[in-house]
Amino acid sequence: MLIGYARVSTVEQNLDMQVDALNKAGCEKIFSDVASGAKTERKQLQDALRHIRKGDVLVVWKLDRLGRSLKHLIQIVSDLDDKGIGFKSLQENIDTTTNGGKLIFHIFGALAEFEREIIRERTKAGLAAARSRGKLGGRPRKMDESKIEMAQALYDKKSIPIKEICERLGISKGTFYRYIKC
Numbered sequence: 001m002l003i004g005y006a007r008v009s010t011v012e013q014n015l016d017m018q019v020d021a022l023n024k025a026g027c028e029k030i031f032s033d034v035a036s037g038a039k040t041e042r043k044q045l046q047d048a049l050r051h052i053r054k055g056d057v058l059v060v061w062k063l064d065r066l067g068r069s070l071k072h073l074i075q076i077v078s079d080l081d082d083k084g085i086g087f088k089s090l091q092e093n094i095d096t097t098t099n100g101g102k103l104i105f106h107i108f109g110a111l112a113e114f115e116r117e118i119i120r121e122r123t124k125a126g127l128a129a130a131r132s133r134g135k136l137g138g139r140p141r142k143m144d145e146s147k148i149e150m151a152q153a154l155y156d157k158k159s160i161p162i163k164e165i166c167e168r169l170g171i172s173k174g175t176f177y178r179y180i181k182c
Helices: 016-024 043-051 070-082 099-132 145-157 162-169 173-179
Strands: 002-008 029-034 057-060 086-089
Touching (some): 016 029, 029 043, 070 086, 145 162, 162 173
Parallel strands (some): 057 086
16 A cells, blocks of 8 residues: 655645645555654654555655655654565655665665764864864853852842842853852
């Protein structure tokens, strides 16, 4: 059985073209979402994945309609394959029920892993270069030594409420308690 899945990102976009293509491809049931691809929560996709059975094929109009990223797409297709479910993308002409389609998907997976490793290496190299120039990562500190001393002195006087000290120094109560010995 062919099960279709269609998705558009916004309400202004129209599902008709995708649904027509899925019907033409022979899909017996079609699930559709109106949700950004970046969103994890896509109710109709979850319903389609629960509905589909071993021997079925999940069909999409285009690869980017299914996954949030290449990594996510590969994960979904791998999960389908583990359950004995095929995957087909109409625009890219990929069909994992064939050996050629499986090969293409394995190549995509290898490329995605390669890309992740390159990004990881670049990040490490960039952080090391910044550290060698004396730069530290993370957020800048809200309070320098003079502000800490001033806040401690105001607190020790016990005449000014903490809320007012925080307002004067432009800090939150959380920041105050992080730096001041009470």
